[in-house]
Amino acid sequence: MKRKVAETTTEVGSESTCHVETESIEPNRSEDGDERPTKALKSDSKNKASTTALVRPLKVSNKELYKAPTPEELNQLKETESLFHCSLLKMQMEELLKEVVLSENKKRMVDSFVLKITELLHSVPETPVVELSDTTWLSNVEVPFILVPESTKGKFHMEPPTSVAMIGSYPLGTCIKPRVSVDLMVTIPSSVVHPMDAINQRYSRKRALYLAGLAEHLLSSKEVGTLRYSCLHGNRLRPILLLTPPGKDASSLTLRIHACPPPDFLKPGQLHPQKSKIRTEWFTGIDSPQPGGPDVPTPHYNSTVLGDHLPAAHLQFLSAVSDQCGAFKDAVALLKVWLRQRELDQGSGCFGGFLASMLVSYLLTSHKVSNHMSAYQLLRNTLHFLASTDLTENGITLARSPDSTAPSLSDFHSAFPVVFVDPSGHLNLCADITAHTYKQIQHEASLSVRFWDDPTMDSFQALLMTAKPLIRTYDHVFQLSGLAKMQSACKKLNLFSELMDHSGNYVRTALPLLLSLLQRGLGERVHLLAHSLAPDLEWPVTSEPPKHKDQPPLSFGLLLKSDHLASVLEKGPPADSPQAEEFRQLWGDRSELRRFQDGSITEAVLWEASTACLKRLVPQQIISHLLQLHADIPSSCIRYVGGLLDDVIIVRQENCGTGEEESLKVVQSYDDLSRKLWQLENLPLSITSVQGAHPALRYTQVVPPVPVRLDYKRFAREKNSRALVPQEGKPCPVYITPIKVICHMEGSGKWPHDRLAIRHIKAAFHIRLAELLRNTHKYPCNPTATHLDVWKDGLAFRIQVAYQREPQILREVVSPDGMLLMRDNPEAQALELETQHRPLLTSTLHGLQQQHPCFGAVCRLAKRWLGAQLFSADVCEDAADLLVAYLFLHPAPHTPPSSPQVGFLRFLHLLSSFDWRNSPLVVNLNSQLTVADYTEIKNDFVASRESLPTMFIATPTDRKQSMWTKDAPSVQMLQRIITVAAESLHVVEAQLTDATLTQDVRVAFRPPLDAYDVLIYLRPKQVPLVESAVDPPNHPPPRGIYEGSVTGGALPVVDFDPVSLYLIELREAFGDVALFFCDPYGGTVIAVVWKPKAFTPHPFKTGMMGARRVEVTEDKPSTVPNVEAILLDFSVLGEGLVHKVVPRTEKWVV
Template sequence: MKKKRKERAQNSQMISNEKRRALSDDGVLRPVKLSKKELDKAPTVEELNQLKEAEYLFHCSILKMQMEELLKEVALSEHRKKLVDSFVQQVTDFLQCVPESEVVELDDISWLSGVEVPFLLVPSTTKGKFHMEPPASISLVGSYPLGTCVKPKVSVDLAVTIPASILHPMDAINQRYPRKRALYLAGLARHLSFAKFVGSLHYSCLHGNRLRPVLLLKPPGKDSSKVTLRIHAIPPPDFLKPSRFHPQKNNIRTEWFTGVADTQQDSSEPPTPHYNSTVLGDHLPLSHLQFLSAISAQCPAFGEGVALLKVWLRQRELDQVRPQYFQDRAMTEAVLWSGNSISHRRFVLLKIIAHLLELFKQNILFVIFFHSSHADIPKSCIRFVGGPLDIVIKVGKEIHTTGEEESLKVVQSYNDLSKKLWQLKGLPLSITSVQGAHQALRYTQFLVFFDRKKNHLGLVPKENKPCPYYITPIKVIVHMKGSGKWPSEHMAIRHVKAAFHICLGELLCKQHKYKCHATPTYLDVWKSSESHPYHREPQILRESLTPEGMLIYRDNAEAQALELETLHKPFLTSTLHGLHQQYEHFGVVCRLAKHWLASQFLLEDIREEAAALDTAPLHSSPQVGFLRFLHLLSTFDWKNNPDTAEHTDIKNDFVASRESLPSMFIVTHNDKKVSVWTKEAPSVQMLQCAVMLAAESLHVLETQLDSGQKQDIRVAFRPPLEAYDDYDPVRLYLSELREAFGDLALFLYDPYCGTVIAVLWKPAAFEPKPFKTSLMNARRVEVNDGVATTVPNVEAILQDLHVIGEGLVKKFDLRTEKWVV
């Protein structure tokens, strides 16, 4: 009774499954209406196993279904498999009928009747005999017999074993075996050229190795794109001893290859590891197939895993790693072209082109890849547009460089100091991080540093000694470990930091022999300048007490400046330093951008940090990067979009708060809502001026680079500054002018190599204003209809400019036609 009930249950389950898998007449799966009883029915054991498999092995049933569908998409259809099997069988049968030929010398190829030999026969003569006869065996190897062959490009490998009667045990010497293998492939190609089922025949190289040629076959007609058959000629198993092909062994005799007799009888032959590995590799296809077949039998998912890996590699264009070759597939050798500096290496391409053209002119080139009409091209006809912008940032006297080597030395010096700071012993608090906060450490310093020797201890000049070199300090932020013993008052924190400076200076002097000078706010080391911030100091600066004794937090300029120096600058420096490690031209592009901004009187409005972020988009050369910077500055919609990556939340916040945000809004991942580098400048007028100047400079540079005439890049740049120290009287004079007359005019100046201060009156400067005693600076009183107003006193302002700039200003050029009073 139980047996019958069990059979009925199984039959019922089979019927239910058939209903669920109901197919229509056209073979398409259709939905089946199930009763409520069937819907509420408990899952079967098979269904439970499938659910557990999806849960534990794939974690998600959707992923499993996607992988299954992907494998179905790339797997070979039955129709294509039949086509491949038929084509392979036809080729195999035809190769078994290769006619035997007479025995000839190995260097005699006249019997091939015009068929090319896929091997470079240099030297042209070698010992040995050769003849053709049918293969000893023909076997499928590679991915097709393993079931791991995937679409769209289907390649099937066929291993053809060379008969033992053709080979000789000493064929490993002096390229005899590779030449016999190439001749055997050429004989097979000659025989297959008479087959009607073969569409195309050509040679290729296995993994780009010219010593391992293969023969490629395709079927004729519309089936030519469905499969490619690769024929490999391999020696008989165990024919060549593997011990002869050790990497230290020699199988190419120098006397045979060079044709020059060796006068030294005791001289040892050099090893030939590449040749040895090439010959030894011909023994591997069959053994690899046997090994992988055994693995596949033990692991059922082996084939699917390999197929998925192939798809992944192909999607990322990593499925084939090829050496460089020309369009006619002729191989080239790697040549090392020297350069005195990084900037000189960018002209290696010009050297290669000129060298190849010169070789072609002399008919020395072995591989001809130019058309004959291009012959006799003189070097004077070559115009290389690769580095004309380097001239504006070149430094050095003996060897002109673009400052990249000097910037690298600064970073290396900082790394050495950072390593020694971490190794210090005896600190009251351990160091938690050492971060650079200077533009030189992100490779964007315009005026690069040179090594200076400290020959004396004095820092100020004397009567018989000139002023020493000015060395710009490089700021380094050292964070100490937090502690509950830190004070909560601002002045007390500064005293603790001063004590840290003294202690750290003594330890550096004692343990590493550094010369240090401690101050209350920083520590000077004869490598850089260090500062020790306390992470709660900006917060403490924002604290204040009300008259009622309540503690409140108010933001202020001092806290913001401290936060900028100790948090934002170190983060920006480390980020841009990492970017330069990936793209070596970033520093040069940033320096070009800063020099252009300075030459256009814009660097004090657009900070150098903002310029560095604008040049951060990827580029392959300094010239292209600078042109992209000008294009970005001139075409970007600064009014309606933030300059950031694709982050929806940043754009939404920007749109919601646009009226209160600065005109140029540049943010990073560290400051998503506040543009710390453009918060105060530029103004709308200066940003519009920068956009117009960038568009015009871009047009001028593109016109000059595209023209065939001599280029004058200095139209957009001024000559670089040769010397600069921190005592800048022009900057001090400029600050006095802005403090006195900043409400009436703009004062513009190029801090790198400028010789002119441009004064631009503001549009509302000459509008009359009501008379007030507190607003009489640089103004005079005028009475009209009994009403007293004030207007700018231009004569007095010009006189003040003369007095303040006495001894510094050479002359004043009054452009009175541009303004009236």
């Protein structure tokens, strides 16, 4: 299994390995598998197109710009300025609409197909009258109906329909691509149905039989491609017949045949939500003990039957509205796209396109919006209306003057959770929608309105173009499989009458109650509890309808509140209050009386969780407890997806979680050190600031430093300072990260104005600081010219003294005529990065961690992935942290992640889908950038795109340079990162959502190694971080540490990592010939790729002869890399560390 995925990853990878020289950065937006195979074919043409596909600064001649405007033009310009945010949005919407509306060609095809089918339908042969339960006359097809209870009274026969007409979105003009479906209404002749058929599903069964009769007839026809059954929005009482045209058009068009009763079949008043249309005796099969007893109302059943009567009337109503308002169609189309991206438009209990158009009509007819508004304004107003109106409390109605038999709004509210009444006044259009789905819609709408008001972001992209699959939207997700258990849940929850109302569909019956139960239990912990809409089932006409329990598992999503993540206690009401009983009832035996520090004695529930990663999973405990207690659903049916990825960043020591606690300890120790530094006396100059400049000090170090106690016997000693030194021939000692701290000294006239002198003064400061720290606090110290290592609390801090003006002094150049010039140079930049920018970034991101407790964990997952896929050298730690910060600061269209898992998924999505080529990634840290700044950054970016880094990240303090991505990644590497990220996202999401996949999620953290030319395998014993690798060895080598608490003692071996030393040497020696990749977090393989450019024979040049050999042809010496010798050098340079060098390709044999 493992190998299989590795292969698929490389397949995509090898298509664009680092060898490809001319490849552009094309964000990979194909997540659905079907686009991928064609990609290879397309890539040629894509490359050609992309050479020109770059936004360039536009040059418009002044004459063009300043010519006198015509009134029309003036109008148009003004309009776009006032109606839309900018003309860009208007054009984007127009383009989007062009993509989704049906072309004329398509319409012609649809019309001709519908015509053919209509003829066919009219020619349905008549059959003799039989008993309703007798289905022997159907020879080839099954009835699309679950016949429970089996017997019903009544007669049935087939007869050609009285009329066949198109209904729904197609005649209205709001039908959109893809998955074009055209609805066809077939009216059942009145001789087939009987006015009493509304009772006991008789009508519904006749309807299903009628459809089966049609299917049987159509099955023999050549005009029909495939023929399947489905049911409308998952309602098993309303089966529909799906048919596609034969041949190649099959996938692009689906015809949905609805059977409808004759127009005057039933009076709507009969189907009032409080009437009962299903008899208990019939449904249970037992004679009720009191035959005269009141029947329970069956609102859902009634609205189902009523719904069949009204499509034609609804279409008429909508067409009338559409004729009045020019932008209606476009607005509905946009709304449908919006719904579709949020997975709200399909499945049982969905808010589909029909409801969308009804809602827009409601706004138009009630004059909440004007007929003259543009599509954009209609969409915006609709979303605003959704966000601000709670249909679960205050229902709305389209009926102007309902007749006296129509139910009142309060009647509807008592029967349904969400109320939106149709123009007739009798039907609740939202009958199937659960309150939680509506809350989800409201949440999405209010988010969208908020994003739309933010001028700094590309709201079009976020709201209409980005899909929001459940797994990437919600912090935690869980699935209920084994839906048969819901049947017992119904029993336990005492839902018999509801079950009857839903005609035995126990999943739909139990769902609302389960949701409200969980909502009560989760309470303050969640913003939103959403559930997936069970997808519409489809099955071939020749097989029986699937059972309720055969549905795919139900998924639920949780949006967590980050400020309640850490609490492990549910504090209930005081023991003697009346609510206490309710509380006890909810929690069962988990509820216990507790006395609190403030003296109160209350009911409370305490969950077991010691670390942050376990605390995040408290909702899992709550959910499984409540479902077991109240619904008899065992925890084996619950697949909770919330912490599956935690395993990758877990700290592998006793009682350690995912590193939050360890990072906190580091920060506390650092704070202490910083305080002690401030308090030092007798320094020649005072300290002006102490700043951390290390990922560990912003909670984002992949392997956070853990205090260690050393076993001195396993080390050699340095002669003078008695510091520990690694022993030769022993496994490499434990890696102790030096945590960098920048210590700025006060500016003063005493500082020399000379670069070398400053360096010496800094060294003197290191010596002095070491002396003071050793004397006052007894910390072992090791001062050097560049830094000072301090050993404190089992952690090593590396203090570096800095002088504010040093970078300026490095930049100073005196021109020959005595002028003092400032010239930027790499040395000054590097120093500035080290002493100013990195500390600033560290403190800013530290602040972000305080707002979002899982920021650090997401960063660590992201960097772990980058490392594991061998991209660490290309995306530096700071850049990766900034990318993650972007997810938290600019989460649109989502909310900021509150779990590492969802953050990581969005990180992969960001990497793979961002348009790196044409846009800068602006990370607005501390919200310092204004709209004007954004525009300026974008303009600067466009003006000099070619000279800027391929991955451009702008921050408030770095608007023009993108300092963290200046040197890497290259175009080719970025392309590879994009491809691998897309593939990883695909794999991880599949692993998380599909319970049947048995691999673990680590597959995304195992790099494909087939694409590399040489693999250098290292001895795990000498790789100090191998214990924290993605796949750690079973028997970790001895590292010279004890378990347990920390003591002082001699200075340990700090920052000794043979792998990184080896990599430095390799890159310095062979950087011209090859690229070297390694996982810095315990990787035991170094992968090498030859640079193709180096392998073309060069003429002999004294400047570039490194590692090459000469070949003489026709008296002209040319040079190629001396591969045999280089391979040998790999082992020579890594003597003791390298296990073996494996050349994998013969590419270098020219």
